[in-house]
Amino acid sequence: MTDATAIAHALDLRRAGKSWRGACPACGGSDRSAKFIVTEKDGKLLWFCHSGCSQSAIRQELADRGLMARPDPRRPQPKYSRDQIEIAELIVLVGEAALRRQEWPNEQDHAALVRAAGIVRESPRNTTQGRLASKALATSHMRVYLGDNL
């Protein structure tokens, strides 16, 4: 019992097109406003709570109710989503290009660049953009700029 239909039945959700809507299992968001949505895309279960419940809070609640398997604690969970990594790679690439032109980022950009560099370093990807971002981190001006932050 891990598919959207089973969860929809267990949570008493209403069918709405390709998805199901109703009360959120985590926050109990009212059934009338249909704040909680469950759907399946490409065989993957997706859910969203308009009240702002986190993905992990809902996953935990579904697991507590026996509606889905608990994440295997032995298997490390990816720390960052693919979107987060892609954005971090772009920030690193843009930052590296700016540094190469000797345009020094302001404080806010600096913080974003340090954060992005950390994500890229921890989550290297074997994609064109991922390889370029890792390469950008290894350039001398980037290493000098980030210093201890790298």
Ligand SMILES: [Zn+2]
């Ligand atoms: Zn919720």
